Amino acid sequence: MVRLFLSVDMAGSTQFKARFTDGGSWLDTFRTFFTNFPLMLAGQVGFAFLEEGETPSVEVWKVMGDEVIFVATPASAEELVNLLLALLRTMNAYEERYLEDLPLRLKGTAWLADFAGPNIELEIPELSGGESVRAIDFIGPDLDLGFRVTKFARPACLTLSLDVADLVLTADNAGQVALHLIGAEELKGVMFGRPYPILWMLEAGEDFNFMPWEVEQCPHMARATGMPPTPASDIERAIANIRLYLRKMHGVQRPRLELGPPTA
Template structure:
Protein backbone atom coordinates (compact mmCIF):
# COMPACT_ATOMS: atom_id res chain seq x y z
CA UNK A 1 0.00 0.00 0.00
CA UNK A 2 1.21 3.49 -0.89
CA UNK A 3 0.12 6.60 0.95
CA UNK A 4 0.53 10.25 0.09
CA UNK A 5 1.44 12.57 2.96
CA UNK A 6 0.84 16.32 2.78
CA UNK A 7 2.16 18.75 5.35
CA UNK A 8 1.03 22.38 5.49
CA UNK A 9 2.35 24.79 8.07
CA UNK A 10 2.58 28.49 8.72
CA UNK A 11 5.68 30.45 7.77
CA UNK A 12 6.36 33.26 10.22
CA UNK A 13 4.27 31.78 13.02
CA UNK A 14 7.00 31.66 15.67
CA UNK A 15 7.73 35.38 15.43
CA UNK A 16 4.01 36.13 15.18
CA UNK A 17 3.21 34.28 18.42
CA UNK A 18 6.22 35.70 20.25
CA UNK A 19 5.35 39.28 19.31
CA UNK A 20 1.73 39.05 20.44
CA UNK A 21 2.54 37.06 23.58
CA UNK A 22 5.16 39.64 24.56
CA UNK A 23 2.44 42.28 24.38
CA UNK A 24 0.17 40.22 26.62
CA UNK A 25 -2.05 39.49 23.62
CA UNK A 26 -3.41 35.97 23.11
CA UNK A 27 -5.10 36.83 19.83
CA UNK A 28 -2.82 34.42 17.98
CA UNK A 29 -4.81 31.55 19.49
CA UNK A 30 -7.81 32.40 17.36
CA UNK A 31 -5.66 32.51 14.23
CA UNK A 32 -4.46 28.98 14.90
CA UNK A 33 -7.90 27.70 15.90
CA UNK A 34 -9.35 28.98 12.63
CA UNK A 35 -6.50 27.43 10.65
CA UNK A 36 -6.86 23.95 12.12
CA UNK A 37 -10.65 24.14 11.73
CA UNK A 38 -11.09 25.82 8.37
CA UNK A 39 -8.08 24.79 6.29
CA UNK A 40 -9.04 21.07 6.18
CA UNK A 41 -12.60 22.05 5.23
CA UNK A 42 -11.39 24.37 2.50
CA UNK A 43 -8.99 21.70 1.20
CA UNK A 44 -11.81 19.13 1.06
CA UNK A 45 -13.86 21.61 -0.95
CA UNK A 46 -11.06 22.22 -3.45
CA UNK A 47 -10.46 18.48 -3.84
CA UNK A 48 -14.17 18.08 -4.58
CA UNK A 49 -13.95 20.86 -7.15
CA UNK A 50 -10.84 19.32 -8.76
CA UNK A 51 -12.58 15.95 -9.18
CA UNK A 52 -16.01 17.36 -10.04
CA UNK A 53 -16.17 15.53 -13.38
CA UNK A 54 -14.80 12.23 -12.05
CA UNK A 55 -16.80 9.24 -10.86
CA UNK A 56 -15.26 9.42 -7.39
CA UNK A 57 -13.35 11.81 -5.18
CA UNK A 58 -10.26 10.63 -3.27
CA UNK A 59 -10.52 10.70 0.51
CA UNK A 60 -8.19 13.17 2.21
CA UNK A 61 -7.83 12.54 5.94
CA UNK A 62 -6.15 14.57 8.66
CA UNK A 63 -3.44 12.43 10.22
CA UNK A 64 -2.36 14.85 12.92
CA UNK A 65 -2.05 18.51 13.85
CA UNK A 66 0.97 19.67 15.77
CA UNK A 67 2.34 23.09 16.55
CA UNK A 68 1.52 25.20 13.50
CA UNK A 69 1.30 22.26 11.09
CA UNK A 70 -1.49 20.02 9.82
CA UNK A 71 -0.65 16.75 8.06
CA UNK A 72 -3.00 14.97 5.68
CA UNK A 73 -2.84 11.51 4.20
CA UNK A 74 -4.48 10.03 1.12
CA UNK A 75 -4.18 6.98 -1.14
CA UNK A 76 -4.07 8.23 -4.75
CA UNK A 77 -5.02 5.53 -7.23
CA UNK A 78 -2.94 6.88 -10.11
CA UNK A 79 -0.29 9.47 -11.00
CA UNK A 80 -3.05 11.61 -12.54
CA UNK A 81 -4.99 11.57 -9.27
CA UNK A 82 -1.80 12.45 -7.38
CA UNK A 83 -1.19 15.46 -9.62
CA UNK A 84 -4.75 16.70 -9.16
CA UNK A 85 -4.56 16.39 -5.37
CA UNK A 86 -1.37 18.47 -5.30
CA UNK A 87 -2.95 21.11 -7.50
CA UNK A 88 -5.97 21.27 -5.21
CA UNK A 89 -3.67 21.73 -2.22
CA UNK A 90 -1.72 24.56 -3.86
CA UNK A 91 -4.97 26.30 -4.75
CA UNK A 92 -6.24 25.88 -1.18
CA UNK A 93 -3.07 27.44 0.22
CA UNK A 94 -3.48 30.47 -2.07
CA UNK A 95 -7.18 30.93 -1.29
CA UNK A 96 -6.64 30.53 2.44
CA UNK A 97 -3.91 33.16 2.52
CA UNK A 98 -6.09 35.64 0.62
CA UNK A 99 -9.02 35.11 2.96
CA UNK A 100 -7.34 34.85 6.36
CA UNK A 101 -3.78 36.21 6.14
CA UNK A 102 -4.22 39.37 4.08
CA UNK A 103 -3.25 41.62 7.02
CA UNK A 104 -1.15 39.11 8.96
CA UNK A 105 2.61 38.38 8.61
CA UNK A 106 1.89 34.73 7.92
CA UNK A 107 2.13 32.49 4.87
CA UNK A 108 1.58 28.80 4.11
CA UNK A 109 4.21 26.35 2.90
CA UNK A 110 3.85 22.68 2.10
CA UNK A 111 5.66 19.37 1.70
CA UNK A 112 4.42 16.26 -0.12
CA UNK A 113 5.88 12.77 -0.16
CA UNK A 114 4.93 9.16 -0.89
CA UNK A 115 5.43 6.21 1.47
CA UNK A 116 5.14 2.52 0.66
CA UNK A 117 4.11 0.42 3.65
CA UNK A 118 5.49 -3.05 4.23
CA UNK A 119 8.84 -4.02 5.67
CA UNK A 120 10.40 -0.56 6.13
CA UNK A 121 7.35 1.55 6.99
CA UNK A 122 4.44 0.37 9.12
CA UNK A 123 1.02 1.43 10.35
CA UNK A 124 0.26 1.12 14.05
CA UNK A 125 -3.18 0.95 15.60
CA UNK A 126 -2.67 2.53 19.05
CA UNK A 127 -5.76 1.60 21.03
CA UNK A 128 -4.71 3.63 24.07
CA UNK A 129 -4.94 6.85 22.06
CA UNK A 130 -8.35 6.08 20.58
CA UNK A 131 -11.56 7.19 22.22
CA UNK A 132 -15.07 5.75 22.31
CA UNK A 133 -14.02 2.38 20.96
CA UNK A 134 -12.46 3.81 17.79
CA UNK A 135 -8.92 3.40 16.56
CA UNK A 136 -5.91 5.68 16.29
CA UNK A 137 -3.61 4.93 13.36
CA UNK A 138 -0.03 6.15 13.46
CA UNK A 139 2.70 5.76 10.87
CA UNK A 140 6.35 4.93 11.54
CA UNK A 141 9.33 4.37 9.27
CA UNK A 142 12.29 6.02 7.54
CA UNK A 143 10.19 7.26 4.64
CA UNK A 144 7.81 8.95 7.08
CA UNK A 145 10.84 10.72 8.56
CA UNK A 146 11.99 11.78 5.09
CA UNK A 147 9.01 14.08 4.69
CA UNK A 148 9.72 15.86 7.95
CA UNK A 149 13.36 16.31 6.93
CA UNK A 150 12.28 17.69 3.54
CA UNK A 151 9.99 20.23 5.20
CA UNK A 152 13.15 22.10 6.25
CA UNK A 153 13.30 23.36 2.67
CA UNK A 154 9.61 24.22 2.31
CA UNK A 155 8.89 27.84 1.43
CA UNK A 156 5.70 29.85 0.86
CA UNK A 157 3.75 29.54 -2.38
CA UNK A 158 5.11 26.06 -3.17
CA UNK A 159 5.27 22.39 -2.28
CA UNK A 160 8.55 20.60 -1.56
CA UNK A 161 8.44 17.13 -3.13
CA UNK A 162 10.16 13.81 -2.51
CA UNK A 163 11.94 12.03 -5.38
CA UNK A 164 9.48 9.11 -5.33
CA UNK A 165 6.62 11.54 -5.72
CA UNK A 166 8.34 13.44 -8.54
CA UNK A 167 8.95 10.16 -10.35
CA UNK A 168 5.23 9.37 -10.18
CA UNK A 169 4.32 12.85 -11.43
CA UNK A 170 6.59 12.53 -14.46
CA UNK A 171 4.36 9.80 -15.91
CA UNK A 172 1.07 11.51 -15.06
CA UNK A 173 -0.94 12.44 -18.18
CA UNK A 174 -1.88 15.73 -16.50
CA UNK A 175 1.61 16.55 -15.18
CA UNK A 176 1.59 19.82 -17.15
CA UNK A 177 -0.78 21.33 -14.59
CA UNK A 178 2.19 21.54 -12.21
CA UNK A 179 5.55 23.25 -12.73
CA UNK A 180 8.51 21.43 -11.17
CA UNK A 181 11.74 23.22 -10.23
CA UNK A 182 14.99 21.45 -9.30
CA UNK A 183 16.84 23.98 -7.14
CA UNK A 184 19.96 22.10 -6.08
CA UNK A 185 20.93 19.47 -3.54
CA UNK A 186 21.03 19.68 0.25
CA UNK A 187 22.10 17.21 2.90
CA UNK A 188 19.25 15.88 5.02
CA UNK A 189 20.10 14.41 8.41
CA UNK A 190 19.60 10.65 8.43
CA UNK A 191 18.53 10.50 4.78
CA UNK A 192 20.28 8.70 1.89
CA UNK A 193 23.41 7.94 3.97
CA UNK A 194 24.36 11.62 3.98
CA UNK A 195 24.30 12.14 0.21
CA UNK A 196 22.77 15.56 -0.63
CA UNK A 197 19.12 15.19 -1.60
CA UNK A 198 17.57 17.07 -4.55
CA UNK A 199 15.39 20.01 -3.52
CA UNK A 200 12.40 20.08 -5.86
CA UNK A 201 9.52 22.53 -5.60
CA UNK A 202 6.14 22.47 -7.33
CA UNK A 203 3.77 25.31 -8.10
CA UNK A 204 0.56 25.57 -10.10
CA UNK A 205 1.55 25.84 -13.76
CA UNK A 206 -1.17 28.42 -14.42
CA UNK A 207 -0.23 30.81 -11.64
CA UNK A 208 3.44 30.14 -10.91
CA UNK A 209 5.11 31.15 -7.65
CA UNK A 210 3.76 34.06 -5.65
CA UNK A 211 6.77 35.13 -3.61
CA UNK A 212 6.86 38.42 -1.75
CA UNK A 213 9.78 40.79 -2.49
CA UNK A 214 11.49 40.28 0.87
CA UNK A 215 11.20 36.50 0.54
CA UNK A 216 13.18 36.69 -2.70
CA UNK A 217 15.74 39.02 -1.12
CA UNK A 218 16.34 36.93 1.99
CA UNK A 219 16.35 33.33 0.70
CA UNK A 220 18.67 32.03 -2.05
CA UNK A 221 16.32 29.13 -2.81
CA UNK A 222 13.39 31.48 -3.32
CA UNK A 223 15.51 33.80 -5.46
CA UNK A 224 16.57 30.86 -7.61
CA UNK A 225 13.01 29.64 -8.05
CA UNK A 226 11.68 33.10 -8.82
CA UNK A 227 14.07 33.57 -11.73
CA UNK A 228 14.15 30.03 -13.12
CA UNK A 229 12.14 28.31 -15.78
CA UNK A 230 10.48 25.00 -14.84
CA UNK A 231 12.88 22.06 -14.94
CA UNK A 232 12.42 19.72 -17.89
CA UNK A 233 11.69 16.04 -17.37
CA UNK A 234 15.17 14.85 -18.38
CA UNK A 235 17.13 16.55 -15.54
CA UNK A 236 14.55 15.35 -13.03
CA UNK A 237 14.77 11.79 -14.31
CA UNK A 238 18.58 12.00 -14.13
CA UNK A 239 18.45 13.15 -10.49
CA UNK A 240 16.25 10.16 -9.68
CA UNK A 241 18.48 7.73 -11.61
CA UNK A 242 21.63 9.12 -9.96
CA UNK A 243 20.18 8.65 -6.49
CA UNK A 244 19.06 5.10 -7.33
CA UNK A 245 22.52 4.27 -8.70
CA UNK A 246 24.21 5.67 -5.58
CA UNK A 247 22.05 3.58 -3.26
CA UNK A 248 22.65 0.40 -5.24
CA UNK A 249 26.38 0.88 -5.91
CA UNK A 250 27.50 2.29 -2.57
CA UNK A 251 25.06 0.72 -0.13
CA UNK A 252 23.56 -2.32 -1.85
CA UNK A 253 20.07 -0.87 -1.63
CA UNK A 254 17.62 -1.40 -4.49
CA UNK A 255 14.88 1.20 -4.45
CA UNK A 256 12.24 0.43 -7.05
CA UNK A 257 9.80 3.02 -8.42
CA UNK A 258 6.54 3.27 -6.50
CA UNK A 259 3.56 2.17 -8.59
CA UNK A 260 0.34 3.92 -7.66
CA UNK A 261 -2.74 1.81 -8.09
CA UNK A 262 -0.75 -1.40 -8.44
Protein backbone atom coordinates in the same frame (compact mmCIF):
# COMPACT_ATOMS: atom_id res chain seq x y z
CA MET B 1 -0.17 0.15 -0.11
CA VAL B 2 1.39 3.56 -0.78
CA ARG B 3 0.09 6.55 1.11
CA LEU B 4 0.53 10.24 0.35
CA PHE B 5 1.36 12.63 3.19
CA LEU B 6 0.69 16.36 2.84
CA SER B 7 2.14 18.79 5.34
CA VAL B 8 1.03 22.42 5.63
CA ASP B 9 2.90 24.67 8.03
CA MET B 10 2.56 28.30 9.10
CA ALA B 11 5.68 30.27 8.17
CA GLY B 12 6.42 33.16 10.50
CA SER B 13 4.24 31.85 13.32
CA THR B 14 6.86 31.97 16.08
CA GLN B 15 7.62 35.66 15.59
CA PHE B 16 3.94 36.43 15.15
CA LYS B 17 2.99 34.87 18.49
CA ALA B 18 5.94 36.53 20.23
CA ARG B 19 4.38 39.92 19.47
CA PHE B 20 1.66 39.32 22.02
CA THR B 21 1.78 38.86 25.78
CA ASP B 22 -1.86 37.81 25.71
CA GLY B 23 -2.34 34.46 23.98
CA GLY B 24 -5.89 35.40 23.08
CA SER B 25 -4.56 38.00 20.65
CA TRP B 26 -3.23 35.34 18.28
CA LEU B 27 -5.34 32.34 19.25
CA ASP B 28 -8.17 33.06 16.81
CA THR B 29 -5.74 33.13 13.88
CA PHE B 30 -4.60 29.58 14.55
CA ARG B 31 -8.02 28.29 15.55
CA THR B 32 -9.30 29.52 12.21
CA PHE B 33 -6.45 27.77 10.39
CA PHE B 34 -6.95 24.38 12.01
CA THR B 35 -10.73 24.63 11.57
CA ASN B 36 -11.09 26.13 8.12
CA PHE B 37 -8.08 24.88 6.19
CA PRO B 38 -9.16 21.20 6.23
CA LEU B 39 -12.66 22.27 5.13
CA MET B 40 -11.28 24.35 2.28
CA LEU B 41 -9.00 21.48 1.23
CA ALA B 42 -11.96 19.09 1.16
CA GLY B 43 -13.77 21.54 -1.10
CA GLN B 44 -10.81 21.85 -3.48
CA VAL B 45 -10.39 18.07 -3.59
CA GLY B 46 -14.08 17.69 -4.42
CA PHE B 47 -13.75 20.26 -7.19
CA ALA B 48 -10.60 18.61 -8.58
CA PHE B 49 -12.40 15.27 -8.87
CA LEU B 50 -15.76 16.68 -9.98
CA GLU B 51 -15.68 14.80 -13.28
CA GLU B 52 -14.18 11.63 -11.80
CA GLY B 53 -16.14 8.63 -10.65
CA GLU B 54 -14.85 8.77 -7.08
CA THR B 55 -13.26 11.37 -4.82
CA PRO B 56 -10.31 10.09 -2.76
CA SER B 57 -10.41 10.58 0.97
CA VAL B 58 -8.02 13.13 2.48
CA GLU B 59 -7.90 12.96 6.27
CA VAL B 60 -6.04 14.81 8.98
CA TRP B 61 -3.36 12.51 10.35
CA LYS B 62 -1.94 14.73 13.06
CA VAL B 63 -1.33 18.29 14.17
CA MET B 64 2.16 19.26 15.31
CA GLY B 65 2.59 22.78 16.63
CA ASP B 66 1.57 25.07 13.76
CA GLU B 67 1.59 22.23 11.21
CA VAL B 68 -1.24 20.01 10.03
CA ILE B 69 -0.50 16.77 8.17
CA PHE B 70 -3.00 15.03 5.92
CA VAL B 71 -2.92 11.50 4.58
CA ALA B 72 -4.47 10.09 1.41
CA THR B 73 -4.17 6.99 -0.73
CA PRO B 74 -4.08 7.97 -4.41
CA ALA B 75 -4.91 5.15 -6.80
CA SER B 76 -2.93 6.53 -9.74
CA ALA B 77 -0.38 9.13 -10.73
CA GLU B 78 -3.21 11.24 -12.13
CA GLU B 79 -4.98 11.21 -8.76
CA LEU B 80 -1.70 12.17 -7.14
CA VAL B 81 -1.37 15.24 -9.39
CA ASN B 82 -4.97 16.27 -8.69
CA LEU B 83 -4.41 16.02 -4.94
CA LEU B 84 -1.23 18.09 -5.13
CA LEU B 85 -3.01 20.75 -7.16
CA ALA B 86 -5.90 20.79 -4.70
CA LEU B 87 -3.51 21.37 -1.81
CA LEU B 88 -1.61 24.13 -3.61
CA ARG B 89 -4.84 25.88 -4.60
CA THR B 90 -6.11 25.64 -1.04
CA MET B 91 -2.92 27.19 0.30
CA ASN B 92 -3.17 30.08 -2.14
CA ALA B 93 -6.86 30.64 -1.47
CA TYR B 94 -6.39 30.48 2.30
CA GLU B 95 -3.56 33.02 2.24
CA GLU B 96 -5.61 35.39 0.10
CA ARG B 97 -8.67 35.11 2.34
CA TYR B 98 -7.21 34.93 5.85
CA LEU B 99 -3.56 36.02 5.80
CA GLU B 100 -3.62 39.01 3.45
CA ASP B 101 -2.79 41.50 6.22
CA LEU B 102 -0.83 39.19 8.54
CA PRO B 103 2.91 38.36 8.56
CA LEU B 104 2.11 34.69 8.02
CA ARG B 105 2.39 32.41 5.00
CA LEU B 106 1.73 28.76 4.26
CA LYS B 107 4.33 26.27 3.06
CA GLY B 108 3.61 22.72 1.98
CA THR B 109 5.43 19.42 1.50
CA ALA B 110 4.32 16.16 -0.10
CA TRP B 111 5.90 12.73 0.25
CA LEU B 112 4.98 9.06 -0.12
CA ALA B 113 5.39 6.07 2.18
CA ASP B 114 5.19 2.43 1.13
CA PHE B 115 3.41 0.28 3.72
CA ALA B 116 4.13 -2.90 1.80
CA GLY B 117 7.76 -2.17 2.57
CA PRO B 118 9.65 -0.91 5.62
CA ASN B 119 6.92 1.34 7.05
CA ILE B 120 4.23 0.26 9.47
CA GLU B 121 0.76 1.37 10.53
CA LEU B 122 -0.19 0.83 14.14
CA GLU B 123 -3.09 1.63 16.39
CA ILE B 124 -2.63 3.59 19.62
CA PRO B 125 -5.04 1.80 22.01
CA GLU B 126 -4.91 4.56 24.62
CA LEU B 127 -6.23 7.06 22.06
CA SER B 128 -8.73 4.82 20.32
CA GLY B 129 -12.42 4.69 21.11
CA GLY B 130 -13.41 1.26 19.88
CA GLU B 131 -13.90 0.12 16.29
CA SER B 132 -15.62 3.37 15.30
CA VAL B 133 -12.74 5.61 16.46
CA ARG B 134 -9.28 4.19 15.85
CA ALA B 135 -6.18 6.28 16.50
CA ILE B 136 -3.69 5.26 13.81
CA ASP B 137 -0.04 6.26 13.64
CA PHE B 138 2.47 5.71 10.85
CA ILE B 139 6.14 4.95 11.49
CA GLY B 140 9.06 4.14 9.24
CA PRO B 141 11.97 5.48 7.19
CA ASP B 142 9.73 7.03 4.52
CA LEU B 143 8.00 9.06 7.24
CA ASP B 144 11.36 10.14 8.61
CA LEU B 145 12.48 11.18 5.13
CA GLY B 146 9.30 13.19 4.59
CA PHE B 147 9.77 15.17 7.77
CA ARG B 148 13.37 15.87 6.75
CA VAL B 149 12.26 17.12 3.32
CA THR B 150 9.99 19.70 4.98
CA LYS B 151 13.24 21.60 5.65
CA PHE B 152 13.12 22.66 1.98
CA ALA B 153 9.54 23.97 2.19
CA ARG B 154 9.00 27.63 1.31
CA PRO B 155 5.86 29.76 0.88
CA ALA B 156 3.91 29.87 -2.37
CA CYS B 157 4.89 26.41 -3.64
CA LEU B 158 4.87 22.72 -2.78
CA THR B 159 8.06 20.84 -1.92
CA LEU B 160 8.07 17.31 -3.33
CA SER B 161 10.03 14.25 -2.35
CA LEU B 162 11.79 12.42 -5.17
CA ASP B 163 9.22 9.61 -5.06
CA VAL B 164 6.38 12.09 -5.57
CA ALA B 165 8.11 13.92 -8.42
CA ASP B 166 8.98 10.58 -10.05
CA LEU B 167 5.31 9.61 -10.24
CA VAL B 168 4.11 13.09 -11.21
CA LEU B 169 6.28 12.89 -14.34
CA THR B 170 4.47 9.69 -15.42
CA ALA B 171 0.95 11.13 -15.06
CA ASP B 172 -1.22 11.90 -18.09
CA ASN B 173 -2.06 15.25 -16.46
CA ALA B 174 1.54 16.14 -15.61
CA GLY B 175 1.22 19.14 -17.91
CA GLN B 176 -0.99 20.83 -15.31
CA VAL B 177 1.99 21.33 -12.99
CA ALA B 178 5.47 22.82 -13.29
CA LEU B 179 8.43 21.31 -11.45
CA HIS B 180 11.51 23.31 -10.54
CA LEU B 181 14.77 21.62 -9.56
CA ILE B 182 16.24 24.33 -7.33
CA GLY B 183 19.43 22.59 -6.23
CA ALA B 184 20.50 19.96 -3.71
CA GLU B 185 21.37 20.00 -0.04
CA GLU B 186 22.35 17.39 2.51
CA LEU B 187 19.62 16.21 4.86
CA LYS B 188 20.55 14.65 8.17
CA GLY B 189 20.08 10.89 8.08
CA VAL B 190 18.96 10.85 4.43
CA MET B 191 20.70 9.25 1.41
CA PHE B 192 23.84 8.42 3.41
CA GLY B 193 24.85 12.07 3.37
CA ARG B 194 24.49 12.62 -0.38
CA PRO B 195 22.79 15.97 -1.18
CA TYR B 196 19.06 15.54 -1.72
CA PRO B 197 17.48 17.36 -4.70
CA ILE B 198 15.22 20.30 -3.83
CA LEU B 199 12.06 20.10 -5.96
CA TRP B 200 9.33 22.75 -5.88
CA MET B 201 5.98 22.51 -7.65
CA LEU B 202 3.74 25.23 -9.03
CA GLU B 203 0.59 25.10 -11.08
CA ALA B 204 1.51 25.26 -14.77
CA GLY B 205 1.74 28.84 -16.02
CA GLU B 206 2.15 30.34 -12.53
CA ASP B 207 5.16 32.19 -11.13
CA PHE B 208 6.62 32.02 -7.64
CA ASN B 209 4.76 34.52 -5.47
CA PHE B 210 7.58 35.32 -3.07
CA MET B 211 7.79 38.50 -1.03
CA PRO B 212 10.82 40.75 -1.76
CA TRP B 213 12.28 40.23 1.71
CA GLU B 214 11.85 36.46 1.42
CA VAL B 215 13.95 36.48 -1.76
CA GLU B 216 16.61 38.61 -0.04
CA GLN B 217 16.90 36.18 2.87
CA CYS B 218 16.84 32.84 1.03
CA PRO B 219 19.24 31.93 -1.80
CA HIS B 220 16.96 29.11 -2.95
CA MET B 221 14.05 31.51 -3.36
CA ALA B 222 16.31 34.02 -5.09
CA ARG B 223 17.36 31.36 -7.57
CA ALA B 224 13.77 30.25 -8.19
CA THR B 225 12.54 33.77 -8.97
CA GLY B 226 12.10 34.01 -12.72
CA MET B 227 13.32 30.45 -13.18
CA PRO B 228 11.56 28.47 -15.93
CA PRO B 229 10.25 24.99 -15.18
CA THR B 230 12.95 22.33 -15.21
CA PRO B 231 12.75 19.93 -18.18
CA ALA B 232 11.40 16.53 -17.21
CA SER B 233 14.57 14.91 -18.55
CA ASP B 234 16.71 16.84 -16.04
CA ILE B 235 14.55 15.73 -13.12
CA GLU B 236 14.50 12.15 -14.37
CA ARG B 237 18.30 12.25 -14.58
CA ALA B 238 18.59 13.55 -11.00
CA ILE B 239 16.32 10.75 -9.77
CA ALA B 240 18.23 8.12 -11.78
CA ASN B 241 21.53 9.39 -10.34
CA ILE B 242 20.22 9.01 -6.79
CA ARG B 243 19.02 5.47 -7.53
CA LEU B 244 22.37 4.58 -9.06
CA TYR B 245 24.24 5.96 -6.05
CA LEU B 246 22.07 4.02 -3.58
CA ARG B 247 22.44 0.77 -5.51
CA LYS B 248 26.13 1.08 -6.41
CA MET B 249 27.48 2.50 -3.16
CA HIS B 250 25.11 1.08 -0.55
CA GLY B 251 23.33 -1.90 -2.12
CA VAL B 252 19.93 -0.23 -1.68
CA GLN B 253 17.25 -0.69 -4.31
CA ARG B 254 14.80 2.21 -4.54
CA PRO B 255 12.45 1.51 -7.48
CA ARG B 256 9.54 3.71 -8.49
CA LEU B 257 6.62 3.28 -6.11
CA GLU B 258 3.38 1.74 -7.39
CA LEU B 259 0.08 3.38 -6.50
CA GLY B 260 -3.23 1.58 -6.13
CA PRO B 261 -4.05 -1.82 -4.65
CA PRO B 262 -1.21 -4.33 -4.34
CA THR B 263 -0.62 -6.47 -7.40
CA ALA B 264 -0.72 -10.23 -7.02
